[in-house]
Amino acid sequence: EKINSQEQEIKNNIEKIPLPQEEPKIIEELEEYTPVIYGRNENLKTNIIKVVDISPEDDMAAISGEILSGTMEERELKSGKFLLSFNVYDGTSTISCKVFVKPEEKKKIVKRLNSAKGVKLEGKSGISNYTHEMEILANTIIETEGIKRQVRQDLADIKRVELHMHTQMSQMDAMTSAKDLIKRAMSWGMKSIAITDHGVVQAFPEAHKMLGYDNPDMKILYGVEAYLAPDKNPVVENGKGQYLEDVTYYVLDLETTGFSAVTEKITEIGIMKVKDGEVLDEFSCFVNPEKHIPQRVTEVTNITDEMVADAETIEKVFPKMLEFIGNDKNAVLVAHNAGFDIGFLKQNAKVLGYDFDYTYLDTLSLAKDLFPEYKKYKLGKIADNLGIKVEVAHRALDDVDTTVKVFKVMLDMLDKRGAKKIEDIDQVSRTEEAKKEEYKKLKTYHAIILAKNYVGLRNLYKLVSLSHLHYFYRKPRILKSLFEKYREGLILGSACEAGELYQAIELGKSDEEIEEIAEFYDYLEIQPIGNNNF
Numbered sequence: 442e443k444i445n446s447q448e449q450e451i452k453n454n455i456e457k458i459p460l461p462q463e464e465p466k467i468i469e470e471l472e473e474y475t476p477v478i479y480g481r482n483e484n485l486k487t488n489i490i491k492v493v494d495i496s497p498e499d500d501m502a503a504i505s506g507e508i509l510s511g512t513m514e515e516r517e518l519k520s521g522k523f524l525l526s527f528n529v530y531d532g533t534s535t536i537s538c539k540v541f542v543k544p545e546e547k548k549k550i551v552k553r554l555n556s557a558k559g560v561k562l563e564g565k566s567g568i569s570n571y572t573h574e575m576e577i578l579a580n581t582i583i584e585t586e587g588i589k590r591q592v593r594q595d596l597a598d599i600k601r602v603e604l605h606m607h608t609q610m611s612q613m614d615a616m617t618s619a620k621d622l623i624k625r626a627m628s629w630g631m632k633s634i635a636i637t638d639h640g641v642v643q644a645f646p647e648a649h650k651m652l653g654y655d656n657p658d659m660k661i662l663y664g665v666e667a668y669l670a671p672d673k674n675p676v677v678e679n680g681k682g683q684y685l686e687d688v689t690y691y692v693l694d695l696e697t698t699g700f701s702a703v704t705e706k707i708t709e710i711g712i713m714k715v716k717d718g719e720v721l722d723e724f725s726c727f728v729n730p731e732k733h734i735p736q737r738v739t740e741v742t743n744i745t746d747e748m749v750a751d752a753e754t755i756e757k758v759f760p761k762m763l764e765f766i767g768n769d770k771n772a773v774l775v776a777h778n779a780g781f782d783i784g785f786l787k788q789n790a791k792v793l794g795y796d797f798d799y800t801y802l803d804t805l806s807l808a809k810d811l812f813p814e815y816k817k818y819k820l821g822k823i824a825d826n827l828g829i830k831v832e833v834a835h836r837a838l839d840d841v842d843t844t845v846k847v848f849k850v851m852l853d854m855l856d857k858r859g860a861k862k863i864e865d866i867d868q869v870s871r872t873e874e875a876k877k878e879e880y881k882k883l884k885t886y887h888a889i890i891l892a893k894n895y896v897g898l899r900n901l902y903k904l905v906s907l908s909h910l911h912y913f914y915r916k917p918r919i920l921k922s923l924f925e926k927y928r929e930g931l932i933l934g935s936a937c938e939a940g941e942l943y944q945a946i947e948l949g950k951s952d953e954e955i956e957e958i959a960e961f962y963d964y965l966e967i968q969p970i971g972n973n974n975f
Contacts, residue, residue, distance in 0.1 A: 478553045478560065479540055480581030485563045493533040495566055495575055502577055503563035506531030507587050508554060515551065523547045527554065529562070529577075532588055537569070537576040538562060559587030595629035602633045604662070604934065605889055605966065608644040611666075619644040623651045627659055635662035637889050640917040642905055663898055664891035665905060666936060670883040670918045674780070676807045679800045680864045683771045685856075688863065690715040690802075691766050692775040692848060694840040695782045696742045698730050701949030702788040706730030707755055708744050710762060711837030713845055715775075718852070720845065724765040725838045727752035759793055772799060773863060777820045777844050779803035787951060800863060804848055809882045810870035811854055818882075823847055881914040886941035889934035889966065890924075897930025921961075935962045938973045 477483055487503035495502050512528040518541075525540050525547070542550050554560070564579035595601075606622060607615035619636055626634045636648050648661045693712040699705035707728045714722040727744070729752040739745055752758075766772055776782040783801050790797035808818050815823065820843055821831050829846045831839075858869040871879070892898040904927055908917035924933070935942040942965060945955050959965060 476584045478557065478582040478584055479542070479550055479579065480583070482581070483583055485561065485581060485583070487563045489561060491533040492529070492531045492536045495536065495577075497568055497575065499566050501563065502566035503561065504529060504531055504536065504577070505559065505561035505585060507559045508557065509535065513551065513555060515547065525551065525554070529560065530588075537572065537574065538564075538579055539576060540564075540579045540582065553584065554582070557584045557587075559585040561585050595631070600629065600631045602631070602635075602662075604635045604664075604891070605637055605666070605936070606635055607638055607666070608636060608647075610641055610644045611638040614639060619648040620651055623648060623659065623661070632658055633660040633662060635664050635889075635891060637664040637666045637891075639666050640668055640905070640908065641665065642902065662891055663901070664889060665901065667888050667890050667904070667919045667924075668885040668908070668916045669888040669924065669941065670880065670885045670912075670920050671941065672920055672922045673809075673879055673883060674803070674806055675867050676810065676870060677773075677800065677802050677863050677866050678779075678783075679798070680862075681770065681800055683773065683800065683863045685852075685860060685863065685865075687771045688773050689769055689771055690773050690775050690848070692841050692845050693782060694776060694837045694844065695785055696744055696837050697785060698732060698734050698738055700781075701947065702784045702951075703949035705949070706732055707758075707785055707789065708734060708742070708749055709837040710758065711839075711841045712762070712765060713838075713841050714765075715845055715848075718849055722765070723838065724762060726758060726761075728758050729754050755789055756793060759789055759795065763795060766799070774799050774801040775804060775844065775848060776801070777803075777840070777847075778805045781948075784948070784950060788949065791951070802863075802866070804844060804851065807851055807866070807870055808847075809879075811851055813878050813882075820844060820847065880912045880918055880920060883918065883920075885916065885918055886944065887936040887939040888941070888962075889936050890919075891932040891934070892930060893932055894930045897932075900927040900930055903927050932963045933961070935959070935965045937966065937968055940966070 475483075485503045487501050489503045489505050492504055492506070495504075506529045509528045509530055512526075514526045516524045516526075518524055521544055523542050523544065525542060527538055528535050529538050540550075560582055562577065562579045562582040564577045564581070566575065566577045568574065569576045603626070608619045608622060609616050610619075615638075622636075623634060636644050638644055642663070642665055645663055648663075652659060652661060691712055692715055693710070695707050695711075696709040697705050697707050708730050709727050710725065712724040713720050714724075727749045729749050731754060734744060734746055734749070766774075774783065779801050780803065787797050804820075805818055808815070808823050812818075812823070812826070815826060820840060824831050824843050824847055827847060827850055829843065829850075831843050855866055855869060860866050860869045890901060890904070892901045904919050904924065905917070907923060908919045912918040912920065912923075924931075937943065938947075942955070942958050942962065945958050950958075
């Protein structure tokens with residue numbers, strides 16, 4: 442009886458044990474699998490297109506890609522439904538996708554979206570009222586195997602040596618570590634790679650640690666992509682010892698169809714002959730460029746194709762202009778940013794077979810010396826600072842008139858500082874304050890500096906340190922004269938389209954000027970056309 446009583450008690454206790462809580466989950470997992478995460482069927486009604494090709498004009502869109510990790514967001518709406526947001530990448534671009542789900546469906550759908558290798562979806566596409574970017578409001582989401590990727594290989598028989606490479610130490614220009622770059626280069630069978638971050642050398646220690654007994658075949662080239670600043674351009678070029686009291690100034694301004702003296706044309710010439718502060722004569726005319734004036738140029742100069750249609754071509758205008766200037770040995774041409782205007786005149790003289798050996802003076806460079814406190818040096822801004830009224834800007838003779846008025850003030854200042862000859866101008870124009878601040882006004886160009894030995898590495902560190910300590914203005918600047926001082930053990934390359942050589946060619950400078958620039962560099966860098974498509 443006692444045994445029977447214990448058996449009955451055990452039976453009663455067993456009946457009280459609750460069923461396992463996991464049972465519904467087990468049943469759920471046994472449900473038949475379907476690739477449909479959201480929607481009613483597996484077939485999309487719209488053809489799949491690339492994300493990059495989706496247009497604001499499209500009403501519906503279908504894409505296939507991968508959900509980017511960490512982009513899933515959910516927000517409960519007043520209706521009780523949830524709005525799920527996530528970003529999909531398809532190999533061409535990324536787009537924000539949204540879907541409205543019921544509360545009872547949310548957990549299951551979020552779980553599947555987070556675990557899916559890839560998805561294809563379709564829905565209404567358009568510009569978001571909130572982000573003002575393209576988005577898709579999905580009505581169907583189907584699980585896929587994701588994007589098929591191939592491992593990129595370098596199949597070249599002779600491997601390249603990359604002389605221009607940025608790591609994540611280059612501000613706003615790269616995201617990859619030196620370690621990963623070197624690993625990739627080694628996997629491709631490369632024997633050497635240069636680290637050339639913008640203005641800094643912080644990636645060197647990490648790169649150095651990648652070398653050793655495990656990587657005996659890999660060599661690191663230590664370098665930097667420098668912001669190289671050619672020391673100040675002289676105010677006066679081609680001076681011939683003229684005494685200022687005898688000089689006749691021909692203040693000029695050109696309007697053109699563009700920036701390059703080689704490929705673009707002159708549309709207007711304006712010149713004023715000035716002696717002892719008085720305007721003696723004027724020369725002004727339109728020039729038929731025999732090509733269309735771009736709309737952006739017309740907006741600046743107000744010169745249209747119709748205005749120059751009946752004008753003479755440069756072949757007829759140029760000798761008239763030379764006749765106006767004459768053979769005065771004391772003549773000095775004056776212009777604001779003279780390198781541009783004189784560059785066009787020199788190029789046309791060369792093409793037409795004329796000599797053009799004049800002394801010329803740049804009021805832009807002179808203004809930077811005389812007015813170091815100014816922030817901007819556009820002609821109109823300088824005139825405004827000096828209390829000079831500007832009538833009309835960007836028409837040749839109007840700009841000349843403004844330049845003449847500004848130049849008179851400059852000549853008075855030079856006279857008070859003791860300038861007697863034209864060459865004295867560069868000596869007396871800069872105050873001590875201007876000399877200290879000069880580096881801030883210099884134009885900088887990209888250049889690659891590589892260390893070829895330990896002497897060069899030490900000099901490279903010296904240049905980088907000085908550029909940050911003494912010549913930092915928005916970016917660390919290395920003056921050309923400073924580079925010359927510490928050039929031993931270093932190799933200098935002309936760098937990308939932002940380099941001095943490329944810029945000179947793009948601006949149409951003469952062959953002589955381009956060759957002079959190229960002579961300063963040890964090697965010239967020519968990048969693939971795709972790098973400069975912009």
